[in-house]
Amino acid sequence: MGNTLFDKIWDAHVVSSKEGFPDILYIDTHFIHEVTSPQAFDGLRKRGLPVLRPKQTVATADHNVPTWDQHLPIKEELSRYQVDMLTKNCAEFGVELYGLGHPYQGIVHVIGPELGITRPGGTYVCGDSHTSTHGAFGAIAFGIGTSQVEQVMATQCLLQSRPKRMKIEVNGKLQKGVGAKDIILYIISKTTAAGGTGYAVEYAGDTIRSLSMEGRMTICNMSIEMGARCGLIAPDDTTIEYVKGREFAPKGEEWDKAVAYWKTLYSDDDAQFDSVLSFNAEDIEPMITYGTNPGMGIGVTQHVPVTADVDPTEQKSYANSLAYMGVHDDESLIGKPIDYVFIGSCTNSRIEDLREVAAFVKGKHKADNVTVWVVPGSKQVQEQAIAEGLDKVFESAGFPLREPGCSACLGMNEDKIPAGKYCVSTSNRNFEGRQGPNSRTILASPLTAAAAAVTGKITDIRELLSEGELVG
Amino acid sequence: MSTKIFKHIQSTAVPLPIENIDTDQIIPARFLKATTREGFGNNLFRDWRFDENDNPKKDFVLNNPTYSGKVLVAGKNFGCGSSREHAAWALSDYGFDAVVSSFFADIFKGNALNNGLLPVQVSDDFLAKIFDELYSDKDAQIEIDLEQQVIRISNTGDEEAFEINPYKKACLINGYDDIDYILSNKALVEEFEAKQ
Numbered sequence: 001m002g003n004t005l006f007d008k009i010w011d012a013h014v015v016s017s018k019e020g021f022p023d024i025l026y027i028d029t030h031f032i033h034e035v036t037s038p039q040a041f042d043g044l045r046k047r048g049l050p051v052l053r054p055k056q057t058v059a060t061a062d063h064n065v066p067t068w069d070q071h072l073p074i075k076e077e078l079s080r081y082q083v084d085m086l087t088k089n090c091a092e093f094g095v096e097l098y099g100l101g102h103p104y105q106g107i108v109h110v111i112g113p114e115l116g117i118t119r120p121g122g123t124y125v126c127g128d129s130h131t132s133t134h135g136a137f138g139a140i141a142f143g144i145g146t147s148q149v150e151q152v153m154a155t156q157c158l159l160q161s162r163p164k165r166m167k168i169e170v171n172g173k174l175q176k177g178v179g180a181k182d183i184i185l186y187i188i189s190k191t192t193a194a195g196g197t198g199y200a201v202e203y204a205g206d207t208i209r210s211l212s213m214e215g216r217m218t219i220c221n222m223s224i225e226m227g228a229r230c231g232l233i234a235p236d237d238t239t240i241e242y243v244k245g246r247e248f249a250p251k252g253e254e255w256d257k258a259v260a261y262w263k264t265l266y267s268d269d270d271a272q273f274d275s276v277l278s279f280n281a282e283d284i285e286p287m288i289t290y291g292t293n294p295g296m297g298i299g300v301t302q303h304v305p306v307t308a309d310v311d312p313t314e315q316k317s318y319a320n321s322l323a324y325m326g327v328h329d330d331e332s333l334i335g336k337p338i339d340y341v342f343i344g345s346c347t348n349s350r351i352e353d354l355r356e357v358a359a360f361v362k363g364k365h366k367a368d369n370v371t372v373w374v375v376p377g378s379k380q381v382q383e384q385a386i387a388e389g390l391d392k393v394f395e396s397a398g399f400p401l402r403e404p405g406c407s408a409c410l411g412m413n414e415d416k417i418p419a420g421k422y423c424v425s426t427s428n429r430n431f432e433g434r435q436g437p438n439s440r441t442i443l444a445s446p447l448t449a450a451a452a453a454v455t456g457k458i459t460d461i462r463e464l465l466s467e468g469e470l471v472g
Numbered sequence: 473m474s475t476k477i478f479k480h481i482q483s484t485a486v487p488l489p490i491e492n493i494d495t496d497q498i499i500p501a502r503f504l505k506a507t508t509r510e511g512f513g514n515n516l517f518r519d520w521r522f523d524e525n526d527n528p529k530k531d532f533v534l535n536n537p538t539y540s541g542k543v544l545v546a547g548k549n550f551g552c553g554s555s556r557e558h559a560a561w562a563l564s565d566y567g568f569d570a571v572v573s574s575f576f577a578d579i580f581k582g583n584a585l586n587n588g589l590l591p592v593q594v595s596d597d598f599l600a601k602i603f604d605e606l607y608s609d610k611d612a613q614i615e616i617d618l619e620q621q622v623i624r625i626s627n628t629g630d631e632e633a634f635e636i637n638p639y640k641k642a643c644l645i646n647g648y649d650d651i652d653y654i655l656s657n658k659a660l661v662e663e664f665e666a667k668q
């Protein structure tokens with residue numbers, strides 16, 4: 001029987017496998033950031049242990065950095081303290097830090113790929129659940145808790161039991177105005193927010209193959225939102241082209257050897273999956289969420305599902321969720337006024353996302369009732385955007401290009417959505433209070449978010465594109 | 473560094489019959505800025521527990537003097553969302569030793585087990601029985617026998633077996649943790665690296 005892509009990579013990283021015990025899995029690179037690392041460093045100190053492989057550990061400050069005036073000291077005291085703490089800890093334990101102001105600084109899941117640290121066949125972990133992003137390269141990558149951060153620091157390994165494997169296929173041609181974000185929101189709306197629990201999900205099919213690396217990262221990024229341990233996509237020419245020539249990518253002979261290996265990384269034809277789901281790309285509309293978990297998504301022209309139709313055991317939570325969002329049974333959200341638009345986060349803050357938004361808003365202006373934040377995923381993305389003049393496009397549309405960080409993805413830094421306000425957000429989570437206490441998040445693609453920025457309300461991007469726009 | 477040793481829990485319990493409680497509710501992101509593991513219990517379920525002016529919300533169960541105990545009983549899919557381990561710390565810092573639900577999110581379950589908080593997964597039926605019992609007798613005791621892997625409602629004698637990874641069970645009962653275990657295998661790690 002053939003092997004799945006996931007098993008090939010897993011098997012190549014097993015240090016020890018013992019009946020009744022989780023495997024000891026070797027970790028190629030450990031990404032750390034200011035929020036989930038301090039307790040881990042503290043734990044090492046208490047145990048009297050070093051970081052075992054500091055060269056395989058990469059640090060950046062992203063979660064609670066401001067995205068404006070980054071050259072000034074961080075205003076918020078606790079945030080500043082955590083960022084300073086990271087600097088101190090990295091110096092003490094010999095870990096390379098891409099801190100504020102460093103040309104490589106950015107959201108951890110954006111910088112790993114863009115620096116060529118993330119590669120096919122590797123194992124990557126980070127104390128952030130969206131580490132699944134890196135799986136887009138055909139790698140095993142997942143989020144871990146702080147105790148596990150400490151574990152990987154101390155041992156460069158992680159105890160893990162092998163998850164089940166699921167294959168999700170998407171085939172067919174996407175409609176105009178529909179992109180990777182819509183695909184994954186659609187998939188999660190079908191699987192529900194718990195449907196992938198216990199699985200490693202491989203995305204396959206010709207629609208997935210046709211996506212750029214940025215699009216694939218968007219898909220894998222949200223694997224965790226259906227509860228999956230991780231998501232991955234077999235590497236192909238698109239992957240290899242993307243990695244080639246990047247700062248830390250292998251070079252010369254090493255490169256040729258690496259590529260030869262990467263070409264063996266795919267699920268064999270007769271590989272067995274524990275579960276297989278198939279979707280049709282033509283069925284996917286631009287997606288929005290209406291509730292307080294990412295599984296609560298609908299096509300933009302659809303109506304909010306009626307509470308009475310929901311599983312009886314979940315009706316109460318469902319009704320609470322709608323009440324929190326200020327939406328009601330059977331409502332169509334098209335035309336609903338919104339207050340904020342956030343374009344950013346490790347889901348959609350790469351250069352391709354910014355290009356797509358810029359191409360759409362060029363020559364247009366944001367609606368008066370809307371505040372728009374465009375936050376690049378990294379310093380490199382920011383520089384690239386400026387080099388291409390995208391900052392000018394955004395500025396004439398009425399909003400500035402900000403500085404890199406997690407920003408309004410998680411209501412932890414200065415960028416918070418006020419209570420009761422609606423934010424159309426390209427991030428990955430719409431939980432209660434995620435973007436600030438009592439904020440209301442509507443998850444969407446960068447294009448749908450850009451459309452909302454321009455019209456001031458929930459809009460079907462396809463209608464704007466059919467007026468002759470060339471985006472999509 | 474070993475975690476606390478535990479074999480048997482017997483306690484009153486706090487009912488929280490809400491599904492899909494995500495880690496952002498358990499501990500909102502704005503409280504994640506501490507750099508040690510202690511003190512998160514004060515902000516457990518912060519936005520459900522307190523209003524904007526930090527006054528306790530009367531209708532939330534943790535503010536209801538009727539219920540207390542070392543066991544939290546919650547609706548299906550507990551701990552979904554963000555991987556933050558602070559959720560497990562907050563629950564344990566608040567004083568819970570176990571959470572009972574009919575389903576746990578994957579990462580939360582791992583985090584709980586790594587931090588001496590026992591996630592006990594029961595059937596939907598058994599969960600309903602516990603809620604019923606707690607609502608008819610606030611002093612109802614829940615017993616969790618880790619060695620036997622059985623959870624019991626003392627009043628009624630209803631019981632159900634639960635699953636736990638044998639490795640994690642050994643860790644909890646003996647008070648050792650993952651790092652202790654991997655470091656005891658360090659030679660294998662070095663051997664693996666040498667082959668790369």
Ligand code: SF4
Binds near residue numbers: 128345
């Ligand atoms: S952008 Fe959001 S999801 Fe991504 S790493 Fe930052 S906080 Fe986590």
